[in-house]
Amino acid sequence: MRRIAAIALVLTAAVIAEEVTRGTLLGLRPLWPLCDTIGGKHATNAVSTRCLTRVCYWLGDCGQWAAPVDWTNRVAPGDPVSKLVLWLGEPERRDGADLLWSYGKGGDGMFRAVIADGHLVNLQDEKTQAPLRGAQQRQQ
Known part of the structure:
Protein backbone atom coordinates (compact mmCIF):
# COMPACT_ATOMS: atom_id res chain seq x y z
CA MET A 1 0.00 0.00 0.00
CA ARG A 2 2.85 2.38 0.80
CA ARG A 3 4.36 1.64 -2.58
CA ILE A 4 1.16 2.69 -4.37
CA ALA A 5 0.98 5.87 -2.28
CA ALA A 6 4.62 6.66 -3.10
CA ILE A 7 4.01 6.13 -6.83
CA ALA A 8 0.89 8.30 -6.68
CA LEU A 9 2.86 11.02 -4.87
CA VAL A 10 5.65 10.94 -7.48
CA LEU A 11 3.13 11.09 -10.35
CA THR A 12 1.27 13.97 -8.70
CA ALA A 13 4.52 15.87 -8.18
CA ALA A 14 5.48 15.27 -11.83
CA VAL A 15 2.12 16.58 -13.08
CA ILE A 16 2.37 19.67 -10.85
CA ALA A 17 5.94 20.35 -12.03
CA GLU A 18 4.85 19.98 -15.67
CA GLU A 19 1.93 22.34 -15.22
CA VAL A 20 4.03 24.96 -13.47
CA THR A 21 6.70 24.90 -16.17
CA ARG A 22 4.79 23.98 -19.36
CA GLY A 23 1.04 24.12 -18.69
CA THR A 24 0.18 21.39 -21.18
CA LEU A 25 -2.79 19.82 -19.38
CA LEU A 26 -4.37 23.13 -18.33
CA GLY A 27 -3.83 24.29 -21.91
CA LEU A 28 -6.38 21.75 -23.13
CA ARG A 29 -9.62 23.49 -24.06
CA PRO A 30 -11.84 21.61 -21.56
CA LEU A 31 -9.52 22.71 -18.73
CA TRP A 32 -9.33 26.43 -19.68
CA PRO A 33 -11.57 27.41 -16.73
CA LEU A 34 -8.93 25.95 -14.38
CA CYS A 35 -6.23 27.95 -16.18
CA ASP A 36 -8.34 31.10 -15.70
CA THR A 37 -8.89 30.25 -12.03
CA ILE A 38 -5.16 30.16 -11.29
CA GLY A 39 -4.61 33.48 -13.11
CA GLY A 40 -3.19 31.90 -16.25
CA LYS A 41 -3.32 32.90 -19.90
CA HIS A 42 -4.09 30.56 -22.80
CA ALA A 43 -1.40 30.42 -25.46
CA THR A 44 -2.31 28.72 -28.71
CA ASN A 45 -0.13 28.14 -31.74
CA ALA A 46 -0.26 25.79 -34.72
CA VAL A 47 1.20 22.90 -32.75
CA SER A 48 -0.08 23.16 -29.20
CA THR A 49 -2.04 25.01 -26.57
CA ARG A 50 -0.76 25.71 -23.10
CA CYS A 51 -1.63 27.59 -19.94
CA LEU A 52 0.96 30.21 -19.09
CA THR A 53 1.33 31.40 -15.50
CA ARG A 54 3.62 34.01 -13.95
CA VAL A 55 6.27 31.31 -13.60
CA CYS A 56 7.01 31.89 -17.30
CA TYR A 57 8.62 35.21 -16.32
CA TRP A 58 11.24 33.49 -14.18
CA LEU A 59 11.73 30.75 -16.78
CA GLY A 60 12.02 33.33 -19.57
CA ASP A 61 9.47 31.60 -21.78
CA CYS A 62 6.36 33.79 -21.77
Missing part, protein backbone atom coordinates in the same frame (compact mmCIF):
# COMPACT_ATOMS: atom_id res chain seq x y z
CA GLY A 63 6.80 34.17 -25.53
CA GLN A 64 6.04 37.16 -27.72
CA TRP A 65 2.52 38.18 -28.68
CA ALA A 66 1.39 39.54 -32.04
CA ALA A 67 -0.41 42.54 -30.49
CA PRO A 68 0.65 43.02 -26.85
CA VAL A 69 -1.23 46.33 -26.64
CA ASP A 70 -4.49 44.34 -26.81
CA TRP A 71 -3.70 42.91 -23.37
CA THR A 72 -2.90 46.17 -21.55
CA ASN A 73 -6.32 46.16 -19.91
CA ARG A 74 -5.15 43.15 -17.85
CA VAL A 75 -2.43 45.09 -16.04
CA ALA A 76 -2.51 48.14 -13.79
CA PRO A 77 -0.07 50.35 -11.90
CA GLY A 78 1.36 48.47 -8.95
CA ASP A 79 1.33 45.08 -10.70
CA PRO A 80 4.61 43.15 -10.50
CA VAL A 81 6.75 42.78 -13.63
CA SER A 82 5.97 39.04 -13.69
CA LYS A 83 2.27 39.77 -14.27
CA LEU A 84 3.12 42.37 -16.90
CA VAL A 85 5.32 39.96 -18.88
CA LEU A 86 2.75 37.17 -18.54
CA TRP A 87 0.03 39.30 -20.19
CA LEU A 88 2.12 41.32 -22.67
CA GLY A 89 4.78 38.72 -23.50
CA GLU A 90 8.53 39.06 -23.45
CA PRO A 91 9.50 42.69 -24.15
CA GLU A 92 11.27 43.54 -27.38
CA ARG A 93 13.67 45.89 -25.63
CA ARG A 94 14.78 46.97 -22.19
CA ASP A 95 15.80 50.50 -21.30
CA GLY A 96 17.14 50.40 -17.75
CA ALA A 97 14.29 48.98 -15.67
CA ASP A 98 11.68 49.96 -18.29
CA LEU A 99 10.31 47.45 -20.81
CA LEU A 100 9.27 48.21 -24.42
CA TRP A 101 6.94 46.41 -26.83
CA SER A 102 5.74 47.21 -30.35
CA TYR A 103 2.04 47.87 -30.70
CA GLY A 104 1.82 45.01 -33.19
CA LYS A 105 3.37 43.50 -36.25
CA GLY A 106 4.32 45.94 -38.97
CA GLY A 107 6.25 48.54 -37.01
CA ASP A 108 3.34 50.60 -35.64
CA GLY A 109 5.56 52.21 -33.01
CA MET A 110 6.28 51.13 -29.46
CA PHE A 111 4.90 51.54 -25.97
CA ARG A 112 6.82 51.58 -22.71
CA ALA A 113 6.18 50.12 -19.29
CA VAL A 114 7.72 52.42 -16.71
CA ILE A 115 8.98 50.19 -13.90
CA ALA A 116 10.05 51.13 -10.36
CA ASP A 117 11.02 48.63 -7.66
CA GLY A 118 9.86 45.71 -9.81
CA HIS A 119 6.33 47.09 -10.28
CA LEU A 120 4.48 48.88 -13.07
CA VAL A 121 4.22 52.64 -12.67
CA ASN A 122 2.42 53.27 -15.97
CA LEU A 123 2.16 52.35 -19.64
CA GLN A 124 2.84 55.08 -22.16
CA ASP A 125 3.39 55.66 -25.85
CA GLU A 126 7.12 55.71 -26.56
CA LYS A 127 7.03 58.85 -28.74
CA THR A 128 4.38 61.02 -27.09
CA GLN A 129 4.66 59.65 -23.54
CA ALA A 130 0.86 59.78 -23.37
CA PRO A 131 -0.70 57.11 -21.12
CA LEU A 132 -2.25 54.15 -22.95
CA ARG A 133 -6.05 53.97 -22.93
CA GLY A 134 -6.29 50.33 -21.76
CA ALA A 135 -4.22 51.05 -18.69
CA GLN A 136 -6.12 54.32 -18.05
CA GLN A 137 -9.52 52.59 -18.20
CA ARG A 138 -8.51 50.05 -15.56
CA GLN A 139 -7.23 52.76 -13.21
CA GLN A 140 -10.56 54.64 -13.18
